[in-house]
Amino acid sequence: MAKLPSFNNPSLLDCALTHRSYVNEHRGAIEHNERLEFLGDAVLGFVVGELLYRRYPELSEAQLTRLRSRLVDEPQLAKFAAQLGIGEIMHLGQGAIKDRGRENPSLLSDTFEAMVGAYFLDSGMEAVQEFVRSLFEDAINDLVMPESRVVSVTIIDVKNRLQQWALATHQEVPEYFLIGESGPDHGKEFTFGVRIKGQVYGIGKGRRKQDATKIAAENALKQLGEFV
Structure with a gap:
């Protein structure tokens, strides 16, 4: 099973795992994760884009764009979050928990992005690149036909x-x-x-x-x- 990266500053990870619903129910709680989600979305787009650019020089701009889009969409990021066990450790309000928020693809995806943003602040771009490469390897292979290196027709834009x-x-x-x-x-x-x-x-x-x-x-x- 994939593992969360190690943080030098655990409070950054704690913030990344904290949903707005938890902050609304707990006075004095730390900041929720929406700003980190914004940062993580940008970092993830860049890192995945660079990874695909270097790995597949034969793919066109359109193919690279489609592949990146599929790799960072909500269903895929939710799968990564589930692999890392993020749903079990998210800080959610009682309403979100009752609504099965720990299994909600949208919440899982958003929290994964927040975690990436937090890890970037904590350990820098090189660490994020290494983490993404190891985690995304199988997903990339599933979306690219190995014989022809052609992006699968399932990722139509x-x-x-x-x-x-x-x-x-x-x-x-x-x-x-x-x-x-x-x-x-x-x-x-x-x-x-x-x-x-x-x-x-x-x-x-x-x-x-x-x-x-x-x-x-x-x-x-x-x-x-x-x-x-």
């Missing part, structure tokens, strides 16, 4: 494909719009639609806005008969 279709057909880009959101702060679900020239082509739901818009684009392509 659906939003780019929909945009290409819209520009070619209507000379306009798709417009994504929020239909609604539901659930508590620690487990919101967003519903987005996508329209082109005023016509709605697809609707999607997800724990993050980015995921909801991707699903909306995928459903639009399916309706158009363009999804493979």
Whole structure:
């Protein structure tokens, strides 16, 4: 089983594991992890991008972008968090715990990003790069065909494909719009639609806005008969 990296400053890790719901219920608690999540998202995008750039010189920009997107999306980061046992040690409020927050992919993914941000502050970029390489190795291999080094067709950038279709057909880009959101702060679900020239082509739901818009684009392509 994968292990969390060792921290020189344990308080940074503690902060990374602390969700807003815990801080709201405990006066005097340390800062929640949302700022670290912001930092970790940026660090992770750079580190994974550099890793793929160096490892696969034969892949195009589009292929590298799709591969990086799949490696840092919510489902994949939630899997990494589960492997590291992050769900068991997150600091959550009682409401989040009752709503099975320790198994919530969105919370796991966000906390993983916060942990990466904390580790960067604690030990620097080189340590983060080593950690990411060791943890992401199997996931990268699963997404790249070893014989041809071609990115698997499962990591289609659906939003780019929909945009290409819209520009070619209507000379306009798709417009994504929020239909609604539901659930508590620690487990919101967003519903987005996508329209082109005023016509709605697809609707999607997800724990993050980015995921909801991707699903909306995928459903639009399916309706158009363009999804493979």
